[in-house]
Amino acid sequence: MNNYRHELRMQRIYTNKQKEDTIKSKSITNTESNEAIQMASSSIKLTETQPTEFIVNEAETAPKKVKKWVVQQNEMLPIWLRDNEFIINGHRPPLPSVKDCIKSVCSIHSETGNIWTHLLGCVAFIILALYFLIGAKDGTNLQEKIIFSFFFGGAILCLGLSCIFHTFICHSPTASKIFCKLDYAGITTLIIGSFIPYVYYCFYCRLEPKIIYISMICIFGLAAIIVSMLDKFSQTAFRPVRAGVFLAMGLSGCLPAFHLMYTDGFNVLVNQMSFIPLVIMALLYIVGALIYGFRIPEKYFPGRFDLLFQSHQLFHICVVCAAFTHYYGIHNLAHLRLLEEKC
Numbered sequence: 001m002n003n004y005r006h007e008l009r010m011q012r013i014y015t016n017k018q019k020e021d022t023i024k025s026k027s028i029t030n031t032e033s034n035e036a037i038q039m040a041s042s043s044i045k046l047t048e049t050q051p052t053e054f055i056v057n058e059a060e061t062a063p064k065k066v067k068k069w070v071v072q073q074n075e076m077l078p079i080w081l082r083d084n085e086f087i088i089n090g091h092r093p094p095l096p097s098v099k100d101c102i103k104s105v106c107s108i109h110s111e112t113g114n115i116w117t118h119l120l121g122c123v124a125f126i127i128l129a130l131y132f133l134i135g136a137k138d139g140t141n142l143q144e145k146i147i148f149s150f151f152f153g154g155a156i157l158c159l160g161l162s163c164i165f166h167t168f169i170c171h172s173p174t175a176s177k178i179f180c181k182l183d184y185a186g187i188t189t190l191i192i193g194s195f196i197p198y199v200y201y202c203f204y205c206r207l208e209p210k211i212i213y214i215s216m217i218c219i220f221g222l223a224a225i226i227v228s229m230l231d232k233f234s235q236t237a238f239r240p241v242r243a244g245v246f247l248a249m250g251l252s253g254c255l256p257a258f259h260l261m262y263t264d265g266f267n268v269l270v271n272q273m274s275f276i277p278l279v280i281m282a283l284l285y286i287v288g289a290l291i292y293g294f295r296i297p298e299k300y301f302p303g304r305f306d307l308l309f310q311s312h313q314l315f316h317i318c319v320v321c322a323a324f325t326h327y328y329g330i331h332n333l334a335h336l337r338l339l340e341e342k343c
């Protein structure tokens with residue numbers, strides 16, 4: 001009897017345990033199915049929200065493609081685009097598109113003045129060259145045209161390459177570096193091109209000094225071009241050295257003037273050798289190089305000359321004025337020589 005009761009108790013315990021296990025397993029299944037439902041619903045939520053988020057992202061990015069760039073502060077620019085810390089604002093951001101760089105020529109920023117001063121100068125010299133070489137009807141012979149072509153070629157190359165440099169300086173570090181070197185090479189071609197006709201007409205009937213001085217400026221010019229092609233030369237720290245190299249080259253033009261003063265006298269130099277225009281040209285280059293080297297006036301008034309009258313623009317204006325002054329000088333010199341002197 002006791003055994004029967006014990007067996008009955010054990011059966012009840014076992015049945016209860018089975019019931020508990022079934023309930024537990026049911027509850028586990030319910031929990032799993034709940035999680036599955038939650039996951040499914042969340043995945044539905046994801047599939048529902050994804051297109052919306054995508055549209056939102058597109059809406060955020062789409063305007064950036066068509067959005068016009070805005071001028072930036074100097075400190076916001078990448079290192080390769082920073083050149084003058086006294087020009088505080090108005091800089092173009094990096095524009096890695098040739099089209100955007102060209103379009104920026106017609107908008108207002110810190111390079112607008114630099115671009116247009118030399119673009120207008122370049123166009124003016126192209127018109128002048130075409131008039132002199134093709135249009136003039138004063139009987140200029142081929143030899144004179146070739147000699148003057150050195151000057152026109154130097155002036156057009158210098159102003160044109162400078163204009164290209166200032167337009168594409170913000171394109172990329174590589175473009176900035178390449179065009180910077182070509183800009184320096186352009187300045188050298190202007191100095192050589194200015195020197196050749198001056199020496200040619202001053203020593204019109206004196207072959208030896210003519211060859212020596214023209215060879216001298218060509219060697220100096222070649223050296224300056226090689227130096228300006230070196231990477232180190234284009235660094236901001238080398239600004240005074242850059243100014244110094246071109247100043248020295250420009251001043252080398254003094255040597256033939258001293259020669260003529262010694263052999264022909266000061267009066268002949270002033271009255272027949274276009275000495276005054278030569279001095280004005282030299283002063284314009286010196287003043288321009290000093291303004292550029294010492295960053296006047298923005299160094300003393302940072303942020304006041306971000307768009308207009310900054311040192312680089314003043315330097316450009318000095319270069320254009322010097323080139324026109326030199327053209328006036330060599331034109332008069334050639335005219336006098338061809339009228340008076342027959343070798």
Ligand SMILES: [Zn+2]
Pocket residue numbers: 114162166312316
């Ligand atoms: Zn420049």
